[in-house]
Amino acid sequence: MLDISFAKSVLPQSGAVVLLVAEGETATADMVAALDSATGGAIARAFAAAEFTGKAGSTCVILAPGAGLSRVVAVGLGTHDAITHRTAEAAGGTAAAALMRETQATIAAGGLSCEMAAAVAMGACLKAYRFDRYRTTEKAEDKPRLTRLTVLAADIAVAKSAWAPLKATVDGVFLSRDLVSEPPNVLTPAEMADRCKALESLGLKVEVFGPKEMTKLGFGALMGVAAGSACEPRMVVMSWHGASGSTSKGKKSGKTQPIAFVGKGVTFDTGGISIKPAGGMEDMKWDMAGAGTVVGLMAALAGRKAKVDVVGLVGLVENMPSGTAMRPGDVVTSYSGQTIEVLNTDAEGRLVLADVLYYCQQRFDPKFMIDLATLTGAMIVTLGHEYAGYFSNNDALAAQLYAAGDETGEKLWRMPLADVYDKQLKSEIADMKNITGRPGSAITAAQFIQRFVNGKTWAHLDIAGMAWSSKDTATIPKGATAYGVRLLDRLVSAHYES
Amino acid sequence: MLKFRIGSSAPRATALAVPVLQGAPITEEWRAAAEAGGFTGKPETACEILTGERPVLLMGVGPHATEAAYRKAGATAVAHLPKTRRLALDARTLLPVLGAAFMQGAALRGWRPAHLRSIPDPEASALAAIDLLSEKPGIEAAWQAAHAAWRGAQFARDLVTEPSNTLTPKTFVERLELLEKAGVQVSVLKRRELAREGLGALLAVGRGSEHPPRLVILRLESAMEAAPVVFVGKGITFDTGGICVKPANRMWEMRADMAGAAACAGAMLALALRGSPAPVVAILALAENALGAESYRPSDVLTSFSGKTIEVIDTDAEGRLVLADALAWAIARHKPQAIIDLATLTGSIVTALGHHMAGLFTNNAALAADVAAAGEAVGELVWRMPIGDTHREDVASDIADLRNCKPGRMQPDACQAAAFLREFVDDTPWVHLDIAAMDTAEDATDQQAIGATGFGVRLLDRLIAQRFEDPHRA
Numbered sequence: 001m002l003d004i005s006f007a008k009s010v011l012p013q014s015g016a017v018v019l020l021v022a023e024g025e026t027a028t029a030d031m032v033a034a035l036d037s038a039t040g041g042a043i044a045r046a047f048a049a050a051e052f053t054g055k056a057g058s059t060c061v062i063l064a065p066g067a068g069l070s071r072v073v074a075v076g077l078g079t080h081d082a083i084t085h086r087t088a089e090a091a092g093g094t095a096a097a098a099l100m101r102e103t104q105a106t107i108a109a110g111g112l113s114c115e116m117a118a119a120v121a122m123g124a125c126l127k128a129y130r131f132d133r134y135r136t137t138e139k140a141e142d143k144p145r146l147t148r149l150t151v152l153a154a155d156i157a158v159a160k161s162a163w164a165p166l167k168a169t170v171d172g173v174f175l176s177r178d179l180v181s182e183p184p185n186v187l188t189p190a191e192m193a194d195r196c197k198a199l200e201s202l203g204l205k206v207e208v209f210g211p212k213e214m215t216k217l218g219f220g221a222l223m224g225v226a227a228g229s230a231c232e233p234r235m236v237v238m239s240w241h242g243a244s245g246s247t248s249k250g251k252k253s254g255k256t257q258p259i260a261f262v263g264k265g266v267t268f269d270t271g272g273i274s275i276k277p278a279g280g281m282e283d284m285k286w287d288m289a290g291a292g293t294v295v296g297l298m299a300a301l302a303g304r305k306a307k308v309d310v311v312g313l314v315g316l317v318e319n320m321p322s323g324t325a326m327r328p329g330d331v332v333t334s335y336s337g338q339t340i341e342v343l344n345t346d347a348e349g350r351l352v353l354a355d356v357l358y359y360c361q362q363r364f365d366p367k368f369m370i371d372l373a374t375l376t377g378a379m380i381v382t383l384g385h386e387y388a389g390y391f392s393n394n395d396a397l398a399a400q401l402y403a404a405g406d407e408t409g410e411k412l413w414r415m416p417l418a419d420v421y422d423k424q425l426k427s428e429i430a431d432m433k434n435i436t437g438r439p440g441s442a443i444t445a446a447q448f449i450q451r452f453v454n455g456k457t458w459a460h461l462d463i464a465g466m467a468w469s470s471k472d473t474a475t476i477p478k479g480a481t482a483y484g485v486r487l488l489d490r491l492v493s494a495h496y497e498s
Numbered sequence: 499m500l501k502f503r504i505g506s507s508a509p510r511a512t513a514l515a516v517p518v519l520q521g522a523p524i525t526e527e528w529r530a531a532a533e534a535g536g537f538t539g540k541p542e543t544a545c546e547i548l549t550g551e552r553p554v555l556l557m558g559v560g561p562h563a564t565e566a567a568y569r570k571a572g573a574t575a576v577a578h579l580p581k582t583r584r585l586a587l588d589a590r591t592l593l594p595v596l597g598a599a600f601m602q603g604a605a606l607r608g609w610r611p612a613h614l615r616s617i618p619d620p621e622a623s624a625l626a627a628i629d630l631l632s633e634k635p636g637i638e639a640a641w642q643a644a645h646a647a648w649r650g651a652q653f654a655r656d657l658v659t660e661p662s663n664t665l666t667p668k669t670f671v672e673r674l675e676l677l678e679k680a681g682v683q684v685s686v687l688k689r690r691e692l693a694r695e696g697l698g699a700l701l702a703v704g705r706g707s708e709h710p711p712r713l714v715i716l717r718l719e720s721a722m723e724a725a726p727v728v729f730v731g732k733g734i735t736f737d738t739g740g741i742c743v744k745p746a747n748r749m750w751e752m753r754a755d756m757a758g759a760a761a762c763a764g765a766m767l768a769l770a771l772r773g774s775p776a777p778v779v780a781i782l783a784l785a786e787n788a789l790g791a792e793s794y795r796p797s798d799v800l801t802s803f804s805g806k807t808i809e810v811i812d813t814d815a816e817g818r819l820v821l822a823d824a825l826a827w828a829i830a831r832h833k834p835q836a837i838i839d840l841a842t843l844t845g846s847i848v849t850a851l852g853h854h855m856a857g858l859f860t861n862n863a864a865l866a867a868d869v870a871a872a873g874e875a876v877g878e879l880v881w882r883m884p885i886g887d888t889h890r891e892d893v894a895s896d897i898a899d900l901r902n903c904k905p906g907r908m909q910p911d912a913c914q915a916a917a918f919l920r921e922f923v924d925d926t927p928w929v930h931l932d933i934a935a936m937d938t939a940e941d942a943t944d945q946q947a948i949g950a951t952g953f954g955v956r957l958l959d960r961l962i963a964q965r966f967e968d969p970h971r972a
Binding site for chain 2: 103377413420439440
């Protein structure tokens with residue numbers, strides 16, 4: 001993570017400078033006039049030559065403008081009245097992308113509020129993420145060099161306190177991106193559980209369940225998925241008691257109802273006996289992104305000491321074909337007692353969620369449960385890579401989620417639940433089957449999951465199209481997106497903190 | 499044709515269907531049988547009682563007395579009594595609108611096309627007449643409206659059923675000319691007029707076929723001083739996919755690729771029959787997407803009526819091309835207050851919503867809400883879908899104004915197609931209904947006859963009734 005600091009608005013004497021410029025304010029924005037006169041009018045000439053007007057997302061890079069500076073990067077903010085946190089984040093990200101050859105830079109954001117200055121820092125950090133644990137031969141000159149950013153702000157103390165919770169969120173996002181980026185030979189269920197366990201340093205309580213415990217509990221659906229793999233499954237339960245006070249000691253008297261997040265964590269999904277085609281199968285390392293988001297979210301909430309009682313549960317398995325694997329045609333008995341005819345072993349995510357969700361509601365009686373899963377290809381054909389599809393049995397929770405998505409840019413689109421879809425799950429020999437035909441199959445998957453929430457307030461986010469990005473955006477480099485961490489962090493801060 | 503009677507009684511031996519609200523007491527005469535059969539009025543349940551002087555069927559309505567519930571009860575009655583020639587429906591206690599829905603549901607379920615057969619159909623519905631038992635004031639008027647909507651739906655279903663060797667753009671027009679008897683004005687643009695008007699996208703799609711394309715304009719006389727509401731329908735009489743030919747498996751289903759146009763025509767008939775005062779125009783883009791020496795190709799660039807140029811990536815994404823011209827032409831020539839298009843447009847919407855709801859896309863939330871409410875009322879459900887920035891980016895072309903789709907698998911093609919269409923409607927309030935999953939029922943159920951559904955006819959009719967017939971709101 002970039003080293004972020006805040007400083008008073010003083011013209012830097014060396015290095016790189018970023019100017020954030022609202023539309024039509026190319027002469028009046030913070031630092032522009034001072035810098036222009038220090039460089040003998042170089043800034044104004046460059047803006048004119050590049051026709052830079054401050055349009056949102058536009059940039060103007062000026063190399064060695066004089067005054068001892070190596071580079072000036074102007075980033076457009078768009079019209080002043082329309083600047084939001086999202087605009088500020090995007091500008092920070094765009095600036096970071098233009099600064100990768102520099103080791104440190106100063107961002108002049110004095111025209112923005114201190115909260116906005118913190119958002120700029122967040123955007124820059126989010127964009128500067130890189131997963132390079134496995135690059136051993138990259139030449140030093142090819143590596144990004146940027147390590148430190150100084151953001152100029154009117155009041156340093158205010159900017160710092162606005163930045164502290166955002167930094168925790170960025171830490172959570174990075175943890176989630178790391179988990180999703182890790183290859184499946186490294187990130188097995190046991191390894192992922194170990195990394196969850198390490199979050200105890202943040203004050204989270206972390207319990208890990210192995211195959212013995214889950215078999216004893218009767219997790220027939222999750223254990224069915226795990227049966228084919230040499231890597232043992234895990235379920236991890238992470239608890240944060242930010243509202244009821246005690247963080248690591250036992251429960252206080254008086255029961256509090258936590259909120260709950262549940263993630264699908266299939267560390268690699270071959271499809272099992274119903275094996276997937278080879279083309280694109282490598283993408284299935286990120287079939288644990290729902291769990292990756294829940295882990296990152298829990299780290300973010302604990303990191304910023306959120307005043308909320310929250311549990312995060314992840315079901316971690318590998319779906320493999322082998323002599324011990326679950327077969328199409330098998331009937332498994334879920335923890336809820338309901339039986340499931342497995343007609344396709346590649347519809348495994350819902351089996352994992354079935355057991356973990358039922359366990360979650362039974363043990364914690366949460367206010368609500370939200371599950372995240374890279375669940376269906378149908379969702380990608382439905383919405384593409386701009387929105388995750390979500391389903392809910394509660395309109396109020398659905399509205400809160402939609403708003404949080406809008407505010408964080410992690411967009412959601414609501415999809416229907418209805419009895420007519422639920423009926424399609426009818427099995428001839430068991431309580432239900434685990435697949436239906438392709439038509440409406442993201443919806444029927446949600447209906448399946450709904451059968452395991454026991455009437456609790458619940459939402460299901462199908463993030464299959466959102467977990468991994470093949471394109472760079474202003475604040476997300478190609479690769480793992482950590483979609484959902486920021487969205488749910490916002491949901492919590494907007495509605496569930498005391 | 500099915501005969502309908504409304505009166506206080508039916509002939510003695512006529513089978514009687516009695517709707518029962520969940521939890522309501524059951525008439526003494528049938529109570530024992532209902533108890534023995536475990537019948538309590540739950541929705542989608544029925545109880546046959548054959549011991550009296552006439553066969554009696556109790557149908558569960560469920561807990562709420564809604565139009566939808568009684569429409570379903572009527573359908574259930576017909577499904578359970580397939581050999582009954584004459585059926586009486588007990589609507590004596592029902593509000594007129596519910597009684598009318600009851601009979602409409604029965605009539606819709608009783609449909610089975612016969613004219614293509616030369617030997618007797620063992621599955622044929624015997625139903626020839628329905629008696630609605632009701633003496634409620636207003637029942638005649640309520641039935642007149644429900645009957646008109648049913649006639650419209652039947653008209654659309656017959657069109658959708660007609661195979662593509664007999665239903666060409668030309669013979670489609672001949673069928674539409676029959677609507678003149680009901681008071682619908684019919685005019686047609688043929689190939690030469692289409693060329694003169696510059697509908698280059700529609701012409702390109704129709705170019706490979708022996709049967710040239712047509713643009714049909716259906717219009718209702720209206721005394722209301724308001725801009726018209728325009729329906730636009732995709733009418734591909736057969737869709738081979740063109741040069742980007744479809745797989746052979748299930749290609750026969752593509753005879754129904756004109757269901758959007760059929761629904762618009764059926765809605766015009768319904769509006770005419772019930773004397774709707776609203777100014778309504780339907781524009782149907784009719785073409786056959788065939789393989790031929792003249793067929794348009796992937797990579798062709800077309801100039802549409804709007805002037806916008808379109809790079810053809812896939813000739814099987816032809817529906818959006820004919821709609822692009824029809825929408826832009828309709829807006830230029832008719833200046834509508836609202837425009838609603840219906841099309842069997844994408845496989846993507848089938849994957850998204852299955853066979854229970856159509857996808858709704860819009861540039862106008864208020865119109866979308868009105869359309870959704872109309873669909874809810876008549877049991878033709880729609881679900882709102884988004885047009886996102888990325889969907890619009892996906893139909894940007896490297897060499898022309900637009901391309902007709904994005905290449906590659908797993909595309910959200912329904913959203914992308916809607917983004918494409920939006921480029922041709924400017925600011926006119928617009929709703930696009932992707933009905934690809936809704937035109938045909940693959941199996942018969944209690945609620946639904948097998949085959950063409952007429953989806954959209956009753957929705958459009960109800961939309962006009964609820965939203966566009968009040969002169970003070972126009």
